[in-house]
Amino acid sequence: MNAHSPSAGDIRDMLLDAAGLSLDRLPMLHVIFDRVTTHVADSMRHLAASQCYYSLSHIESGRIGDVLEEYEGNAVVGVFNAPGWDSHVLVGFDRDFVFTMVEALFGSDGSEPPIDDERPFTNIEMRICQTLFELVAKAMKESFSLVSDTSFRFERLETRLDFAVMGRRNNQSVVAKFLLQAINRGGEMFLMIPQSALTPMRQTLARAFTGDSSVRDPAWVKQIGTEIQKTQVTLNAILESREISLDEISRLKVGQVLHLNATPRSRVKLVSSSEQLFWCELGQAEGSYQLRIDDLIDQEQEFIDDILPR
Numbered sequence: 001m002n003a004h005s006p007s008a009g010d011i012r013d014m015l016l017d018a019a020g021l022s023l024d025r026l027p028m029l030h031v032i033f034d035r036v037t038t039h040v041a042d043s044m045r046h047l048a049a050s051q052c053y054y055s056l057s058h059i060e061s062g063r064i065g066d067v068l069e070e071y072e073g074n075a076v077v078g079v080f081n082a083p084g085w086d087s088h089v090l091v092g093f094d095r096d097f098v099f100t101m102v103e104a105l106f107g108s109d110g111s112e113p114p115i116d117d118e119r120p121f122t123n124i125e126m127r128i129c130q131t132l133f134e135l136v137a138k139a140m141k142e143s144f145s146l147v148s149d150t151s152f153r154f155e156r157l158e159t160r161l162d163f164a165v166m167g168r169r170n171n172q173s174v175v176a177k178f179l180l181q182a183i184n185r186g187g188e189m190f191l192m193i194p195q196s197a198l199t200p201m202r203q204t205l206a207r208a209f210t211g212d213s214s215v216r217d218p219a220w221v222k223q224i225g226t227e228i229q230k231t232q233v234t235l236n237a238i239l240e241s242r243e244i245s246l247d248e249i250s251r252l253k254v255g256q257v258l259h260l261n262a263t264p265r266s267r268v269k270l271v272s273s274s275e276q277l278f279w280c281e282l283g284q285a286e287g288s289y290q291l292r293i294d295d296l297i298d299q300e301q302e303f304i305d306d307i308l309p310r
Contacts, residue, residue, distance in 0.1 A: 021174065021195050023059055026205040029198075032143045033059060033176045036191070038220075039139035040178075048104040052182040054189075059176045065169030067192060068161040076121060077164045078133035078157060080140075084150025087197035088166035090190075091136050097180050097187025098125055101132065104182045126157055133157075140191070147204045167194050174198060237280065237291055238269040267294065 023029065033056050041054045068090075071077075077092040093101075099115040102125055121129070137152040144150065158164045166173075172195040180187045198205065240262040268291055270278040280291040 021061065021172075021198060021202060023061060023174065026198075026202065028147060028205040028207060029059060029174070029176075030056070032146060033178075033191070035143035035146075036136075036139045036176070037178060039142055040136060040189075042220075043135040043139065044101075048101075048182065049107050050104045050109065050183050052101075052104055052180060055179050055181075057177040057179045057188070059174065061172060061174050061195065063170050064167060064173045064192070064194070067173060067175050067190075068164060068169070071190070072161050073118075075161070076126065076129045076157060076159055077161060078129070078136070079155045079164060079166065080133075080137060080152040081155055082150050082152055082197065084148060085197040087194055088155075089140070089152060089194075089197070090164055090166055090192040091133055091140075092164075092190045092192070093129060093132070094188045094190075096185065097189055098129060100180060100182055100185050100187045102128055108183055121159060130154070130157060136189075136191075147201050166192070167196070171196065233272050235277075236271045238271055239266060239282070241269075269297070 037054045037056050041052065044052045044054075068077075071092055071094060075092045075094045076098060077090050080089045080091065082089050098121065103112075103115075105128065133154055137154055140152050141150070174193050174195055176191045178189040178191070180189060240260045264282055266282070268280040268282050269276060270280050270291065270293070276297045278293045279295045279297060281294050283290045283292060
């Protein structure tokens with residue numbers, strides 16, 4: 001065999017590139033792009049006074065030129081270098097996305113009619129787009145860390161999509177489209193990656209994600225934890241409980257005395273919402289009864305004691 005002839009692996013990769021990736025067989029892509037949505041939303045939350053909602057619309061594949069042609073004259077595109085993939089990635093904001101974000105960032109409440117103008121983007125709008133692109137780059141790096149460790153270095157802005165180059169325009173790409181909703185209007189963001197950059201990761205992308213710890217959003221987990229800790233619960237201290245018949249209950253009278261087997265030395269059961277939590281010791285100080293937590297209640301043993309006859 002000639003030393004320069006392609007190996008079996010090279011030939012297989014060439015055939016896969018020609019055929020294109022089957023998105024249905026790459027479930028990790030959906031996980032990754034969902035993470036992008038979450039990270040972008042968290043970043044925007046600190047910038048805009050109005051709430052901005054992001055959602056992953058869909059993922060599709062198509063030729064680079066065909067996809068860009070849909071946005072020609074109607075979008076701003078950021079070109080990113082992904083050195084870990086030896087490739088470039090494109091992120092684009094359509095006109096509605098740009099105008100919506102500019103109004104949200106400058107405090108608009110949506111009472112004014114949306115901008116419907118085909119004018120060129122202003123310098124301020126372009127600078128805002130660059131800031132947003134840099135936030136998206138951080139979101140992509142964090143999200144793709146599940147399968148690949150690479151950074152996304154912002155290179156330049158383009159409004160003429162003929163110059164948004166990341167490979168031959170007839171090459172296949174994967175495109176994720178995201179929807180923005182804010183101040184009663186919205187827009188679209190798209191993220192385009194050459195399939196050639198994803199092909200080496202196809203086996204990892206084809207695996208269903210089983211662990212959930214690494215996809216948790218730390219800010220959201222912290223907020224949930226904080227809110228849970230603020231939740232008010234009711235604690236009940238039970239000195240003794242017994243079973244009696246409905247007939248006995250029907251014959252109870254005001255002033256009747258019920259004799260308990262418990263003594264001041266009996267352990268008290270601390271319960272919340274029918275959940276048995278702790279055994280406690282009863283005491284008294286400064287004229288009030290007090291409880292000292294003594295031990296955790298063995299839930300399994302309590303269950304056995306309840307169902308077994310005594």
